[in-house]
Amino acid sequence: MATLDGQPVTPDDLLPLALTNLGHFTSMRVGADGRITGLALHLERLVRDCKTVWGADLDSVRVCDYVRQALDGHDGPCVIRVTIYDPTVDMGHPADADQPRVLVTRRPAGAMPPPPLRAMSVQYERDLPEVKHTGLFGALHARRAAQLKGFDDALFVGPDGHVSEGGTWNVGFINDQxxxxxxxxxxPGVTMALLQQHVDHQVSVVSLKQAKRMHVAFATNTSIGVRALSVIDDTPMATEHPVLSRLREAYMSIPGETL
Known part of the structure; x- marks a missing residue:
């Protein structure tokens, strides 16, 4: 299912996005009751990123209308992705594109929580990391490299040796503190932000060496909730811990918001 500004999308509509990969998006998990966890934060992200990427104001009410349309008649959990891009964008003159439109797609939601994740460290930092943009080449290339080595995904480490995030997820750790x-x-992931609102935490520099000494490492995003990491490189990590259970319970207890 895909619509552009509420109308069926055509291949010609999607071609500029496929060829330039210039846009931004958010993915929202919709529960069986039709409610969306962190809806307000997802909308804030879209509005904020639209100003950054396109220099344009985004009507969040209109976005909700299109999402509501995509959910009409659909039962059961699913993931809605809202992508903001301009079908008139030209690779030679991207500055001329300033009329972003709203692409809405829907896919089935996976079970939560998914099984633990095996992560391989990769030196990489996303372009414009504060924006959830469609420029996924580097992240997916790192993920592919990890999978070819027998892992599930990549854990990004900066040139300074500090851990940052995963392929398409934030990472957190649990230690004695x-x-x-x-x-x-x-x-600034929505799931991470919600957990930070509900669970005491610290934000501090974590080197790769320190990461491997933590009691637990976990990944978070809308699609997976809170997912344990069972391995970082050749270091096994615990996949069960009382604090990890508390994080999962806290996330699952957050009431969904209605469109």
Missing amino acids: GVIWPKAPVL
Whole structure:
């Protein structure tokens, strides 16, 4: 299912996005009751990123109308992705594109929580990390490299040796002091933000060496909730811990918001 400004999308509409990959998006998990966890934060992200990427104001009410349309008649959990891009964009003159439109797609939601994740460290930092943009080449290339080595995904480490985030997820850690989120250039993830509102935590620099000494490492995003990391490189990590259970319970207890 895909619509552009509420109308069926055509291949010609999608071609500029496919060829330039210039846009930004957010993915929202919709529960069986039709409510969306962190809806307000998702909308804030879209409005903020639209100003950054396109220099344009985004009507969040209109976005909600299109999402509501995509959910009409659909039962069961799903993931809605809202992508903001300009179908008139030209690779030679991207500054001329200033009329972003709203692409809405829907896919089935996976079970939560998913099984633990095996992560391989990769030196990489996303372009414009504060924006959830469609420029996924570097992240997916790192993920592919990790999978070819027998891992599930990549854990990004900066040139300074500090851990930042994962392929398409934020990473957090648990030690004797509690929950720690890395202080680094990362995407301000919605799931991470919600957990930070409900669970005591610290934000501090975490080196790769320190990460491997933590009691627990975990990934968070809208699609997976809170997912344990079972391995970082050749270092096994615990996948069960009372604080990890508390994080999962806290996230699942956050009431969804209606469109």
